[in-house]
Amino acid sequence: MDYLLTDEQKMLRDMAAKFTANEITPVAAEMEKAGRFPHDILKKAGELGLMGITLPEEYGGGGMDSVGYMLAMEEIGKGLASLVLIMSTHISLAAGSIHKFGTDEQKQKYLPDLCSGKKVGSFSLTEAGAGSDAAGLKTRAERRGDTYLINGTKQFCTLDPDCDNVIILFALTEPELKTKGISAFIIDKSMPGWRVGKKEHKLGIRTATTSELIFEDCEVPAANLLGEENQGFKYAMIALDSGRIGIATQALAVAKASIEAATEYAKNREQFGKPIAALQAIQWMIADMNTEYDASWLLTYRAALMKDQGLRFSREAAMAKLKASETASFCADAAIQIHGGYGYTEDFPVERYYRDARITRIYEGTSEIQRLVIALNSMK
């Protein structure tokens, strides 16, 4: 699809592909098995500008568009899908929210270190009782003079406590207003009263470690309120529109990696006296995988392009995320089928793709929530 891309977008993609081949792919399987947070890779990614791709150059960002971001993330995700979760959370949800809703002081304080990768951004909305339904939020933020006192437990936060964390936290400032009483805060390591709780043991994307976050009388300066009080839910939904392009891209990466592995295997694996790629049964699978992938890629490209053109893209990002995530599962499943018994072992990467694909239909809005967003936006 090179004819759709600018020279800069292609150069960024090629750079990310080279970075992935040299720095990520060789260690991906081992890192993912160990569930080790990729500190070294993020540091190198930061040096190349990959931790601030879409942020303005004045804060040390790359000043690149969303299409370029999508291309780079897809290359990185082909090596290790976990990295796209970490980097998309960091860039779109954390740094992106500070850039969009923050004050000048907040931008000056956080964005340069986020763009360089010195600080790593996280996003914490989900709670035990508030998944798809943010109205179930319980974490409280009570104003006490110049500070907010935060209490509660957040669930499924992608972060590693050994990073210099910056967390966009959502908590209730007006509990009776439900989602209209949620505010967003910027939490960092200088604030006492928060810690990382239980670490989750997950089916896939293990390098992107996920934990509970526990807030016990955590004092947050009022200067760290993000945007206006009680507008947090709106900010979260806006951030997640962009986040969905990131997750769609992660899904595309898994789909593409599955297609490449399956194609390579089919060309080399011989049965019935010929490579199985010569069998129509396999060719049909390869055809369907490629068609689903291209359709998903184009949907994601459209969402990214609309974002770059300043258009509303909630519906299109939801479509991209819905389609790409289902394509990832489809392609990873077919890739295992083509590999046969070997595909079910750790000797080939496709079992990892299969596990990594599954989460993309769940986080940053389940497939069902995407359909809800698409339907509501299509009936307006």
Place this chain on the structure above:
Amino acid sequence: MNIFVCIKQVPDTEASLSVEGGRKVRESGLKWVISPYDEYALEAAIQLKEKTAGSTVTAITVGPARADGVLRTALAMGATAAVHVETDSELDHHAIAACLAAAVRSCGEPDIILAGKQAIDVDAGVLPLFLAQVMDLPAASGVIAMEVTDGLAKVEREIEGGARERIEMALPCVIGATKGLNTPRYPSLMGIMKAKKVEVKKFTPAELNVESLEPALLLESLSVPEEKAPGRVIEGEPADAVRELVRLLRDEAKVL
């Protein structure tokens, strides 16, 4: 220092190549990259610039319009200027060396000129020496280590049998880089965005007065090598296997 680096756009090392019309590589769908040996030259040039304040690195390529891509990548990696000698003709290495020499001179007096020891498309391996000849400069190719101090380039070049030859040359000189000289950096995103804003200087061979050169070499035809038959494994006890191998080499391969 006024540093120059000559780079060539070649098909990606992983591309599967086919021939079109008996004389050309089919270009449709090919991915193009900087020839890997040229990347070592480029990295060495950028490192030299970083060591010597006030230096410039000018990347030069000879090739069709699409070759602009390698200059953008060179700029994104850290080159400060770029020159494109744009031509669709197939020039032989004498003509390419003449183009490069003229392009270098158009930018002033060089202190050092670097290039890959060979390009991975035609693998001629003559360009650094031809260029030195045209410009009447000392040269060393296959350079695996280099140090530039006080108007001297001290280099080590790989020679037969894994040995190394140490050479000292006065600047200006031409250096043909090989693998092992350094690890080329990635173009950074900041570099990519900066490269966008640099204007590439363009010439045609005619503007450099080199179009009238008679070609010294003509390409007659290009073909894909025949696929090699797969190797054969001779099974059995070593003593029997060796006997069988000798028989095959004598009776079938007829090499004994």
